[in-house]
Amino acid sequence: MSGSTLSADLRVRRGSFDLDLALTVQPGEVVALLGPNGAGKSTALRLLAGLLPLDDGTVRLGRTVVEDTVARVRLEPEQRQVGVVFQDYLLFPHLTARENVAFGLRARGMVRREARERADDWLARVGLAEHAGRKPRQLSGGQAQRVALARALAAEPRLLLLDEPLAALDAATRMEVRADLRRHLGSFVGATVVVTHDALDAMVLADRLVVVEGGRVVQSGAPREVAAHPRTDYVARLVGLNLLRGVAVQGRVDLAGGSTLTSAGHADGEVFIAFAPNAVALHRSRPDSSARNCWPARVASVESHGDTVRVALDGEIPVVAEVTPWAVAEMALRPGTEVWATVKATETDVYPA
Amino acid sequence: MSTRRGVGARPSRRTTGLPAVLVPLATVAVLFLVVPVIGLLVRTPWRTLGDVLSRDASIEALRLSLVCATLATAVSLVLGVPLAWVLARGDFPGRSVLRAAVTVPLVLPPVVGGVALFAALGRRGLVGRPLDEVFGITLPFTTAAVVVAETFVAMPFLVIAVEGALRGADRRYDEAAATLGASRWYTFRRVTLPLVAPGVAAGAVLCWARALGEFGATITFAGNFPGTTRTMPIEVYITLQQDPAAAVALSLVLLVVSVAVLAGLRERWLTSTG
Numbered sequence: 001m002s003g004s005t006l007s008a009d010l011r012v013r014r015g016s017f018d019l020d021l022a023l024t025v026q027p028g029e030v031v032a033l034l035g036p037n038g039a040g041k042s043t044a045l046r047l048l049a050g051l052l053p054l055d056d057g058t059v060r061l062g063r064t065v066v067e068d069t070v071a072r073v074r075l076e077p078e079q080r081q082v083g084v085v086f087q088d089y090l091l092f093p094h095l096t097a098r099e100n101v102a103f104g105l106r107a108r109g110m111v112r113r114e115a116r117e118r119a120d121d122w123l124a125r126v127g128l129a130e131h132a133g134r135k136p137r138q139l140s141g142g143q144a145q146r147v148a149l150a151r152a153l154a155a156e157p158r159l160l161l162l163d164e165p166l167a168a169l170d171a172a173t174r175m176e177v178r179a180d181l182r183r184h185l186g187s188f189v190g191a192t193v194v195v196t197h198d199a200l201d202a203m204v205l206a207d208r209l210v211v212v213e214g215g216r217v218v219q220s221g222a223p224r225e226v227a228a229h230p231r232t233d234y235v236a237r238l239v240g241l242n243l244l245r246g247v248a249v250q251g252r253v254d255l256a257g258g259s260t261l262t263s264a265g266h267a268d269g270e271v272f273i274a275f276a277p278n279a280v281a282l283h284r285s286r287p288d289s290s291a292r293n294c295w296p297a298r299v300a301s302v303e304s305h306g307d308t309v310r311v312a313l314d315g316e317i318p319v320v321a322e323v324t325p326w327a328v329a330e331m332a333l334r335p336g337t338e339v340w341a342t343v344k345a346t347e348t349d350v351y352p353a
Numbered sequence: 354m355s356t357r358r359g360v361g362a363r364p365s366r367r368t369t370g371l372p373a374v375l376v377p378l379a380t381v382a383v384l385f386l387v388v389p390v391i392g393l394l395v396r397t398p399w400r401t402l403g404d405v406l407s408r409d410a411s412i413e414a415l416r417l418s419l420v421c422a423t424l425a426t427a428v429s430l431v432l433g434v435p436l437a438w439v440l441a442r443g444d445f446p447g448r449s450v451l452r453a454a455v456t457v458p459l460v461l462p463p464v465v466g467g468v469a470l471f472a473a474l475g476r477r478g479l480v481g482r483p484l485d486e487v488f489g490i491t492l493p494f495t496t497a498a499v500v501v502a503e504t505f506v507a508m509p510f511l512v513i514a515v516e517g518a519l520r521g522a523d524r525r526y527d528e529a530a531a532t533l534g535a536s537r538w539y540t541f542r543r544v545t546l547p548l549v550a551p552g553v554a555a556g557a558v559l560c561w562a563r564a565l566g567e568f569g570a571t572i573t574f575a576g577n578f579p580g581t582t583r584t585m586p587i588e589v590y591i592t593l594q595q596d597p598a599a600a601v602a603l604s605l606v607l608l609v610v611s612v613a614v615l616a617g618l619r620e621r622w623l624t625s626t627g
Contacts, residue, residue: 051528077531090529094547103543104533155533 003027003190004062019215025191032206083157091136104155265350277322279347414588425503437515467573498575503564518552
């Protein structure tokens with residue numbers, strides 16, 4: 001069986017919120033809709049599944065017009081063959097894992113025996129063969145997630161949608177399930193859309209990221225590309241980079257606040273300049289270093305972050321520096337401390353805005 | 354308990370303790386509800402109990418009551434569950450008016466309900482006349498009339514209970530079923546209904562108990578004919594005029610049957626899902 005391409009043009013208004021999103025996903029491709037809470041990602045997913053009507057736009061799966069507001073076509077959710085893995089799974093609590101997985105097949109009229117056999121195959125595929133007779137409340141979070149995935153896939157969807165598939169899991173389970181999920185999504189022939197606000201989930205699961213903020217696509221591309229060249233503060237924060245905007249002329253970037261940074265990158269005109277927090281060095285007095293970029297700043301906050309410490313700086317160039325706990329102690333860094341910050345030109349990346 | 358007479362200075366006692374004035378009132382309420390039942394047990398003529406209960410009239414009335422209450426509950430389930438679904442899930446103007454209308458029998462005096470049924474289904478009634486003229490069916494004073502009267506009075510209990518359960522149920526399960534390709538009818542049968550089964554069971558018990566005890570509407574609409582419309586409550590009332598001790602014995606039977614069914618269903622449905 002070969003999959004179908006999803007091409008969707010979604011427009012909907014709900015009070016002051018307004019979503020306008022175009023999305024194309026190839027068969028076998030996994031696209032992550034990444035964005036902060038309230039960005040409209042879950043709304044987009046409900047629109048694709050047919051659980052909400054479009055105000056305006058189209059949804060096509062291969063040659064099938066699933067919804068078209070101009071042509072007044074609208075398939076109901078049960079007619080769409082769109083599988084959904086819900087955030088809290090929504091496994092039917094009165095049915096066993098096997099009956100949950102067989103549900104879609106039975107609903108379409110498959111005889112009980114055959115549906116059960118197929119369900120058992122799917123449960124075996126997700127490694128839960130011996131849990132087939134259990135009720136959802138007897139399953140762990142990770143197991144429930146896998147049953148939900150098996151249930152959606154067993155119904156042979158043409159499009160698979162996952163809403164925050166890992167959000168309900170604890171950190172340890174999450175890592176394991178994430179890798180499993182990647183494997184199962186990899187063997188699904190249709191288009192897949194994963195909604196998430198977690199950058200790591202998106203990077204691991206998806207072939208392509210579509211970043212959504214305020215109901216609009218603000219950036220899209222391969223995970224590597226998005227991670228290296230963020231285009232909004234939200235994406236920069238997600239991938240842990242400092243992001244500034246300015247106008248570049250031959251390596252000199254004039255920032256909006258009036259400061260200037262020097263970069264080894266080559267781009268002219270409106271640019272973004274990005275650098276990692278650990279590229280920012282801090283000093284108590286004006287350093288006599290070779291770094292081309294050096295400016296005075298005030299410590300706004302100090303937060304431990306794993307083995308390192310993140311120091312947020314106020315001042316003409318607001319950035320985050322990542323330093324060692326030892327440096328924090330040695331320089332007695334605390335909110336209000338005056339410091340000098342330096343960044344080497346070679347550690348910054350400049351790209352057109 | 355030694356702490357009962359304490360000063361009560363502990364904060365937990367002060368915040369969770371009852372206002373003193375409520376306790377005697379609550380005690381009176383409990384006595385008021387329990388003493389009549391105890392009175393019934395005390396006055397039961399245990400020695401002649403067997404004789405009273407083995408009378409043909411008693412057995413006939415009990416059988417009729419059980420059959421009619423069960424049929425009324427069955428009719429209420431078949432019609433009332435869809436009605437509850439419409440009230441809980443439907444989205445149409447006038448829904449609250451409809452809800453008020455269908456729950457009128459809850460507050461209507463049963464005798465008035467019986468008169469109303471007569472007006473509608475009697476031989477000259479709104480529906481009764483065409484029923485009689487076209488099909489030759491007359492309802493009043495038949496066993497069917499007993500079922501109709503009991504259903505009229507008892508169905509709202511079921512509707513209210515099931516509607517509440519449906520409102521409390523998570524509708525996203527229905528959405529999940531739809532994304533799996535289930536039709537609305539399949540979803541209703543396999544997902545919606547099983548999820549509210551405890552509510553349906555509770556509603557059915559209330560409905561059955563109410564139907565079993567029905568008196569006013571039944572005697573008004575169906576009359577009092579031994580073997581066809583004289584149900585247990587009517588039998589108790591009639592017997593009370595001539596033989597009070599026997600009436601107590603018959604009442605005991607109704608009490609035992611009601612409590613047994615309630616207890617049995619609680620075991621099976623209401624606690625297992627908690």
